[in-house]
Structures are given as C-alpha cells and as structure tokens.
Amino acid sequence: MIIRPSDTPLLEWAGDTLAIGLFEDAVELTGELATLDERLAGVLKELIAEEEFKGKANSSIFTRVAAGSLIKKVILVGLGKTEALKLDTLRRTAATVARVGKKLKSKTLGLSLPLGNHQADAAAQAIAEGIQLALYQDIRFKSEPEDKGTQLETVDLLGLSGQEAAITRADQVVSGVILARQLVAAPANEVTPITLAETAQAIANEHGLQLEILEREDCEKLGMGAFLGVAQASDLPPKFIHLTYKPNGTPTRKLAIIGKGLTFDSGGLNIKGAGSGIETMKIDMGGAAATLGAAKAIAQIKPDAEVHFISAATENMISGKAMHPGDILKASNGKTIEVNNTDAEGRLTLADALVFADKLGLDAIVDLATLTGACVVALGEDMAGLFTPDDAVASQLEKAAQSSGEKIWRMPMEEKYFEGLKSGLADMKNTGPRAGGSITAALFLKQFVKDTPWAHLDIAGPVWADKENGYNNSGATGFGVRTLVNWVLSPVE
Incomplete structure (x- = not known):
C-alpha cells in the first residue's frame, strides 16, 4: 500500500x-x-x-x-x-x-x-x-x-501536498510499532531470550548500531545476582542486551530505554494458578518489545541524541534450579533482596538493568514493563502508569505520550509505602502489601538508580487489546514505541 x-x-x-x-x-x-x-x-x-x-x-x-x-x-x-x-x-x-x-x-x-x-x-x-x-x-x-x-x-x-517527509517519518515509526506487535504476539516457543538478542543483532546490522550481548558469565562478573536469580531455572540462556545508537557528531543528550524482557513468566515456584492468565504470559516481554521497536524507529530517523536500548532477557521457569521463596539475592549495586514471591520477577531483572544504565553517564533513563496487575486495577487496560520523582522527565514523557496518542497517567511515589518492602534479613523484599502494589514496585526499582533522572512506565494494561480499538487491532498493540520515539526526539529544554 x-x-x-x-x-x-x-x-x-x-x-x-x-x-x-x-x-x-x-x-x-x-x-x-x-x-x-x-x-x-x-x-x-x-x-x-x-x-x-x-x-x-x-x-x-x-x-x-x-x-x-x-x-x-x-x-x-x-x-x-x-x-x-x-x-x-x-x-x-x-x-x-x-x-x-x-x-x-x-x-x-x-x-x-x-x-x-x-x-x-x-x-x-x-x-x-x-x-x-x-x-x-x-x-x-x-x-x-x-x-x-x-x-x-x-x-x-x-x-x-509536500508532506512526503512526514509520511516517511510515519513509515519509520510504524515499522517499530509493528516489530513490537510481532514480538509480543508471537508465542514463547518462537520468541525466546535468544530470539530477542537476534532481533537486536538484526537491527544493529541493518542500521549500523553498536551491540553488546552479555552472556551468563559476563553477568556473573558484573554481580547481576537479581537478574540471574530469575534466569537460573530456565534451560534457555539469559541474554543481557545493550544496543546503542550514536549520532554523527556530539550528542545533544544521552538517554537509555530499558524494557522488561521476560519471554515467558510461569510465576516460578509461586506458580500462576488457574485463572491467572498464565497462557498469556508470552506478553511479559512487552517492555523489551517496545524498546527494540523504538530502536528500529530511532535508527532510521537518526536524531541527534545518543540512545541506549537495554533489556535483561530471560524466562521465569520452574525446575530443580529455581530460586525459592525466601532466597536472598544480591543485585549488582550490592543491595540484597529477600524473594518473598518468585512471581514478582520482572523487577529483579530490571534492578540489574537499571544499575547497568546508571553507570553510563546518561541524562535520563526510562524503563517500561508489564510489571503489575495492580496498575491495571488502578488505571484500566488503556492507560500506562508513570512513576518518577523527576518532574522534568515526567513532563517530557507526558508531552510525548499526548502527541503519540498513547495514554499515560502520573502516579504517586509515596515514600512511606517503602516500609512495606523492608526485610528483617535483607535490605528489602521484592514485594510489599497488596494495597498500592504498583507504587511499591516503582519504589523497589528506585533503589537501583543512584544518580540519573529516571522514570518507570507500567504498561501491563495497554500492551494487549482484547478487541479492536482505534488504530489497534485485537492483540498486541506495540504500546510505548511512539511515546518513546517522541521522547527521544523532543527538544532539549
């Protein structure tokens, strides 16, 4: 067409x-x-x-x-x-x-x-x-x-008349959205951590981006105990993906986009039971899909910002090697985590990804993840939750989302709620009380960003549509790609 x-x-x-x-x-x-x-x-x-x-x-x-x-x-x-x-x-x-x-x-x-x-x-x-x-x-x-x-x-x-460049830009953005849709829609036997790494490699090869894939041994050397704790039960190797776009000349700013990359989530030993939607858990890599989709679009548009696209990709499976409820993991920044629920695994993988990005000397980090059902309860299925202590980053993302047509809503970062994550044995637990679950999840992630302005997008609701809605067909929506692209392209304030 x-x-x-x-x-x-x-x-x-x-x-x-x-x-x-x-x-x-x-x-x-x-x-x-x-x-x-x-x-x-x-x-x-x-x-x-x-x-x-x-x-x-x-x-x-x-x-x-x-x-x-x-x-x-x-x-x-x-x-x-x-x-x-x-x-x-x-x-x-x-x-x-x-x-x-x-x-x-x-x-x-x-x-x-x-x-x-x-x-x-x-x-x-x-x-x-x-x-x-x-x-x-x-x-x-x-x-x-x-x-x-x-x-x-x-x-x-x-x-x-005369808007050929705008239509070309639409083609570039849509190519990223469609990639994200395809990754989310594909079953877990088609899209694995290996597949995500291969997708990143294909983007790098086609558009001249830099790619670093950290294997299990590399992650062990960096002390990524939280990520590897989740990965240890799977027969498939974990892949820590770091794809980098660099512009010609000096970048106006340096950014990172981090996507949760759980290609299948069984819940681990806290296995998802009947009625849990376990059969849909191929979508738990929706953050990584949006990250790679944004990378594909950005690589074609060629903005003047440097952008790092990161995902700690793995499965959350069950085996004799699986982490147990009650295990204590150590993340790569030295913080210790008592695992009181193996089904709250996405935040563990994001923890080490955030520490990695925080050391890159960036101007801002955005992570996005199908992180909590609590956010769907709060905001419904059409809207993502935005969590950040940084008003400037919040404003940038809100403007980017508005022009993209993707709905986000800023949620509170109530520091008092972190009390629910405190552990008697470790620095923190990986889950808190049921009430305010999306907020405590964001507060957990905040512990792994030291110096860089940061925001978290909980996209558990809008990553999938049960019926046709606007320009989204039923199924995978590719949510987040257009907002991320607009964020990268937004002028420096």
Whole structure:
C-alpha cells in the first residue's frame, strides 16, 4: 500500500472511494462539499438525513454513487467537536476510514480531513500512522491468509501536498510499532531470550548500531545476582542486551530505554494458578518489545541524541534450579533482596538493568514493563502508569505520550509505602502489601538508580487489546514505541 500526499482538489479527485471528515457541530454541507453534493445528485445530503449522521468521533457512513462520477463510493466520517480535534483524532479517524475503505473493497482511496490548528507535517504523520496501524494484520502463523479480498493499494491525502517527509517519518515509526506487535504476539516457543538478542543483532546490522550481548558469565562478573536469580531455572540462556545508537557528531543528550524482557513468566515456584492468565504470559516481554521497536524507529530517523536500548532477557521457569521463596539475592549495586514471591520477577531483572544504565553517564533513563496487575486495577487496560520523582522527565514523557496518542497517567511515589518492602534479613523484599502494589514496585526499582533522572512506565494494561480499538487491532498493540520515539526526539529544554 502506498500513502501519498496529493495536491489534487477534492472536486477533481478520481478513484474508487472518497472519504470526507465532518465535525459534530458542522455537519451541514457548504462550499466545495455542497458543490460535490450537487454533482452527486444530492446523495450526500440524503445519506446524512437517512442515517441521522451527527459527526460523532469515529462514526462513519458510506454509499455508492451514480455511474459516471469520478468516484464510485463515498465515506463520511465523524471528527467529533471542532475544539476537541487532536492529532490522535486524526490518527483514529484515518484508521476508521482505512477499515471502511477495505470493507468496501476499494483499491484507491482519497482522504480529506480538516487539520484544525495542527501543523500539516504532524497531521500527515498521524494520519499515515493511523492508516497503516489499522490495516496491519499478523498472519505469520496462519497456513493461509483468511482475508483474500481486494486490498487497499493507494491512499491519497488530499490537501497535504509536500508532506512526503512526514509520511516517511510515519513509515519509520510504524515499522517499530509493528516489530513490537510481532514480538509480543508471537508465542514463547518462537520468541525466546535468544530470539530477542537476534532481533537486536538484526537491527544493529541493518542500521549500523553498536551491540553488546552479555552472556551468563559476563553477568556473573558484573554481580547481576537479581537478574540471574530469575534466569537460573530456565534451560534457555539469559541474554543481557545493550544496543546503542550514536549520532554523527556530539550528542545533544544521552538517554537509555530499558524494557522488561521476560519471554515467558510461569510465576516460578509461586506458580500462576488457574485463572491467572498464565497462557498469556508470552506478553511479559512487552517492555523489551517496545524498546527494540523504538530502536528500529530511532535508527532510521537518526536524531541527534545518543540512545541506549537495554533489556535483561530471560524466562521465569520452574525446575530443580529455581530460586525459592525466601532466597536472598544480591543485585549488582550490592543491595540484597529477600524473594518473598518468585512471581514478582520482572523487577529483579530490571534492578540489574537499571544499575547497568546508571553507570553510563546518561541524562535520563526510562524503563517500561508489564510489571503489575495492580496498575491495571488502578488505571484500566488503556492507560500506562508513570512513576518518577523527576518532574522534568515526567513532563517530557507526558508531552510525548499526548502527541503519540498513547495514554499515560502520573502516579504517586509515596515514600512511606517503602516500609512495606523492608526485610528483617535483607535490605528489602521484592514485594510489599497488596494495597498500592504498583507504587511499591516503582519504589523497589528506585533503589537501583543512584544518580540519573529516571522514570518507570507500567504498561501491563495497554500492551494487549482484547478487541479492536482505534488504530489497534485485537492483540498486541506495540504500546510505548511512539511515546518513546517522541521522547527521544523532543527538544532539549
């Protein structure tokens, strides 16, 4: 499929299907839309009346037009209220149009959307992202594709002439989101710690990034007892992935993105029981998937920041070598941890990854992880929790998320809650009381960052969608990639 900017006027565009966006408070046809309606023998006005179309966000209606017209079909899509038009409105609207256009078996589609106060380049990128993400289908594990119908081949973005660079940027970002979706969606017998390391190697080879893979022995030399404690039960070797993008010239800032990389989580000896969703625990590497997806996008965009992409990848399994509840592990910064729950393993792997990153002399670190069910209880399945003691980093991430359309909400770092993590035998336990579980998890991670501004994103909810939602299909969403890319690209303040 080709998405291209077009300077063809709305009234002159010719193709299978023309899609037009209308605001909720301006459904009346005026100007060139009134002229178009006249040319189509009043079919638009009639359609609006018959369907009682109000222009509500993401609503759509469509019809075939009379033979002899430049177009065969027309789609009207709602944008909601004029003052509420955001970039993500355009992204979601484009996704709606793409799905309807495909349903109508259109090969060529013209799309005309008002941009409001948004810059043309940002709007074009958002629209192109929405189209591509909505139409993406993961058919890798199908013996035959289920959808054998007509495919959308060309989309013309009317009124966005000259925005080729923005569409290229969308292609780059979407390639990272799709990589993350593929990694999360693939089963644990397809995506292993070895596979994640190979994926990092492929990105490094294709785009000229530096790659360091620390094997078990290397991690032992660095004293990564928390990470290795989790890894010791698996028959598969752990892989500590450190992928680095460096710009030409002096970087404006140095950043790290750390992703939790549990390719399968059985719970360990605190095994996940019936109804726990153990069969879905292939998604527990969603943080690592977003990290590698962001790496793929960043490597193509080539910003002026240096970025380190890190994941301590392993499985959390059960065997005679498994860590026991009650074991005490020592992380690479010397802090000791009493393991009172082997199913709280992600924070143990992140602990050593944070210590590693903290020594790199960075300006900021962001980790993201499918860390706690408690965060899903607090914020639902569409929103990630943001935890940080640093207001500047919080502000950067909130702005990055807003423009990406990914929802995050800043949560409190209530230091008093750390009392629940104190151990009589070690420096801390790996879990505290049930209440405030996502907060105590973040406070645990905070113990492993000494000098660097840091933030933690708990993405347990939005990493997976049970049903189609906006530009996300059901299944893996690739959540976090667009926010991370925007964060890296944000100007230095």
